[in-house]
Amino acid sequence: MDSYDLIIVGGGIGGSALATVAARAGRSVLVLERSEVFEDQVRGEWIAPWGVTEVRRLGLLDLLIGAGGRYLTRHVTYDEARDPAVAEAAALPLNIFAPDVPGPLCLGHPHHCQTLFDEAGRAGATMLRGVVVESLAVGAAPGVIFSVEGRRREARARLLIGADGRNSVVRDACGITLDADRPHHMFGGLLVEGVEGWDEDKQAIGTEGDFAFLVFPQGDGRIRVYGSYSLRDRGRFSGPDGARRFLDSFRARCSPANAHIADGRPAGPLRSYANNDTWTDTPYAAGAVLIGDAAGWNDPIIGLGLSITYRDVRLISNLLAGSEDWSEGLFAPYAEERRERMRRLRFVAKITSTLDAEFGDEARERRRAYFERSMGDPTLGLHAFAVLGGPESAPPETFTPAHRARVLGTESDA
Numbered sequence: 422m423d424s425y426d427l428i429i430v431g432g433g434i435g436g437s438a439l440a441t442v443a444a445r446a447g448r449s450v451l452v453l454e455r456s457e458v459f460e461d462q463v464r465g466e467w468i469a470p471w472g473v474t475e476v477r478r479l480g481l482l483d484l485l486i487g488a489g490g491r492y493l494t495r496h497v498t499y500d501e502a503r504d505p506a507v508a509e510a511a512a513l514p515l516n517i518f519a520p521d522v523p524g525p526l527c528l529g530h531p532h533h534c535q536t537l538f539d540e541a542g543r544a545g546a547t548m549l550r551g552v553v554v555e556s557l558a559v560g561a562a563p564g565v566i567f568s569v570e571g572r573r574r575e576a577r578a579r580l581l582i583g584a585d586g587r588n589s590v591v592r593d594a595c596g597i598t599l600d601a602d603r604p605h606h607m608f609g610g611l612l613v614e615g616v617e618g619w620d621e622d623k624q625a626i627g628t629e630g631d632f633a634f635l636v637f638p639q640g641d642g643r644i645r646v647y648g649s650y651s652l653r654d655r656g657r658f659s660g661p662d663g664a665r666r667f668l669d670s671f672r673a674r675c676s677p678a679n680a681h682i683a684d685g686r687p688a689g690p691l692r693s694y695a696n697n698d699t700w701t702d703t704p705y706a707a708g709a710v711l712i713g714d715a716a717g718w719n720d721p722i723i724g725l726g727l728s729i730t731y732r733d734v735r736l737i738s739n740l741l742a743g744s745e746d747w748s749e750g751l752f753a754p755y756a757e758e759r760r761e762r763m764r765r766l767r768f769v770a771k772i773t774s775t776l777d778a779e780f781g782d783e784a785r786e787r788r789r790a791y792f793e794r795s796m797g798d799p800t801l802g803l804h805a806f807a808v809l810g811g812p813e814s815a816p817p818e819t820f821t822p823a824h825r826a827r828v829l830g831t832e833s834d835a
Contacts, residue, residue, distance in 0.1 A: 425449045425547075427741075428565055428578040430554060430591050433459070434530075435713035435730040436584030437537035437548075442479055442738040444544035451576055452541060453552040453567055455585075459531040459538075463610035463692035465726035466533070466645050467624075467637050468526040470519035471811030472728025475735050476526070481537070488536040490528040491640045495620070499627030499676040502789035508675070512623070518810040525624065525809075527639050529612075557581065557594035563708035580747050581709040582737070587699075589715035595706035599717050602767070604695035606778040607655050608721055610647045611667055612689035617642060618681035628788065629673040631780045635724070636682065646671065646682060649722065649778035652695060664691040696720050696774065698767045702760050705752040712737060717763060720770035722778060723808045729766070733759070765812035768820045769804045772828055790830050801828050 427443055429436045432454030440450045468476065476482045496513040499505065515524030528536075542548045553568045564577040583591025592599075621638040628634075633649040648670060650657055658667045664687040671679045697720060704716035712733035719725050736755045744751055776788055795801045804824065807815040818824060825831075 423451070423574070423576040425451045425576060425578045427451070427580055427582055428453065428563070428576055429582040429584055430557075430565070431455075431583070431585035431589075431713075431715070432538050432541075432548060432550070433534050433584065433586070433713075434537055434727060435734055436582065437534065437541045438479060438481060438731065439582060439584065439712065439734045439738060440541035440546040440548070441481065441537060441544045442734065443741065444541060444546040445480070446738075446742055448741070450541070450546035451578070452538075452546055452548045453554060453565065454538070454548070454550045455552055455554075457551045459534040461529075461531055461612060461689035463690065464530040465721070465724065466527055466530050466639070467724045467727065468528075468731070469725055469728045469811075470515065470522045470525060470809050471814070472725070472731050473522045473526050474519045475728065475731035478735050479731065479738070481540075484536060484540055485526065485528055485533070488528060488532060489640070490526045491638070492523040492526055492622075493624045493638065494524045494622045495624070497623060497625045497676075499625060499629075499673070500788050500792065501629040501673075501675050502785050503675060503792055505675055505677060515624075515809070518806070518814070525637075527637055527645070529639060529643075554590055557590060559594050559706055559708040561708065580741075583709060583711040583715040584713055586714045587718065589711065591709055592711055592715050595709050595711070597701055597703065597706060597711065599699040599701050601699040602697050604652060604697040605720070605771075605774045606649050606652055606696050607657070607693055608647060608649050608696040609658060609667060609691055609693035610645065611664055611687055611691045612643065612645050613668065613682055613685040614643045614688035616644050616681050616685040619644060619678055625676060626777060627673060627676050627679075628777055628780070628784075629675050632670045633778045634671055634673070634676075634679070636679075642685075643688065644682060644685070647721075649696070651780065655693070655695070658691060658693060667691055696722055696778075698763075698770060700760075700763045700767065703756055704759060705749060705756060707749050710737060710752050710755070716759065719763060719766045720774065722773050723766065723770050725766060725808065729762070732762070762812050765807060765820045768825070769807050769812070772804050772825055773808075775829060787829060791828065794830070804828065
């Protein structure tokens with residue numbers, strides 16, 4: 422039986438980032454990754470400025486830049502209730518949210534995963550792929566029984582890390598259940614290539630008709646796009662021509678440059694799913710701790726999955742480096758910080774979904790009034806500041822029913 426300081430189940434971004442940091446610190450680490458090859462599954466590829474700061478603190482930023490990570494420096498909000506020229510004149514510079522960070526960082530997800538996976542191996546972690554986890558033990562003697570390359574193996578560790586995503590087997594072994602709110606809308610994502618004419622330093626969001634879009638360039642004519650649409654139309658882009666119909670939905674009068682995206686070519690699968698938040702107040706148990714989506718995820722409409730994960734990695738790696746007592750009590754500060762962080766981001770996502778992913782005359786008027794009132798009262802946009810600058814960058818009153826009522830123009834939030 423092999424023994425390690427850490428066994429990390431899941432070798433994606435969170436698992437491999439933590440493995441790299443821990444191995445660099447001299448810990449013995451085993452990473453168990455199910456996939457043989459990282460494939461495009463429409464995962465997060467945008468790191469908010471506060472998330473970039475987390476990457477830097479982990480000592481991984483130069484690695485991601487060297488792998489092709491690109492900064493976006495401008496943000497434009499388009500809308501059917503807004504003239505395109507007015508929207509572009511009000512472009513937001515993205516270098517104002519975190520010290521010495523030019524803006525959000527974009528890097529294709531499969532390449533991002535592989536870059537970190539390889540770096541963890543170079544740092545000294547034992548990295549295994551094609552792993553089938555057969556059973557997990559938590560508590561006083563954490564361990565895993567697994568199969569790889571047709572061989573059944575067993576390993577023990579001081580601590581198990583669940584970095585295995587939404588359907589976490591580590592979470593199940595811990596007996597941790599996630600709370601969840603109701604889905605608000607459908608959300609689809611697609612990688613597009615051959616896009617000519619879009620400014621590659623500009624990200625954009627917008628709403629027109631019954632569709633809301635998000636645009637994040639990756640350079641060299643490749644753009645990751647996302648679209649929101651009604652739950653009632655969950656099958657809207659199904660079928661063999663679904664990706665093409667999805668791209669055609671990007672043609673919008675409010676953003677003429679979207680035509681360049683619609684003229685591009687699908688470069689990966691179109692994945693759509695219902696949008697919601699999940700969370701747990703206690704992302705740990707005796708012998709195990711959860712990070713990333715395994716510990717609950719934020720509604721992807723505000724795009725913070727990677728930033729959340731990198732903060733999880735930093736907090737856990739700091740706790741492990743600062744103590745040799747890895748019992749449950751060590752992780753209470755992590756749970757406390759994450760609880761409030763996710764509460765705030767859940768609050769912001771609900772406002773964003775109401776503003777950007779509801780459709781029809783009432784929703785259009787709500788957005789128009791919001792744009793008009795924001796011109797005279799910039800504090801109405803503090804919830805959006807929390808997306809880019811981090812949930813702690815906005816004052817506590819931002820995350821209250823009173824602020825929500827002000828943003829949405831309602832008398833109360835009952």
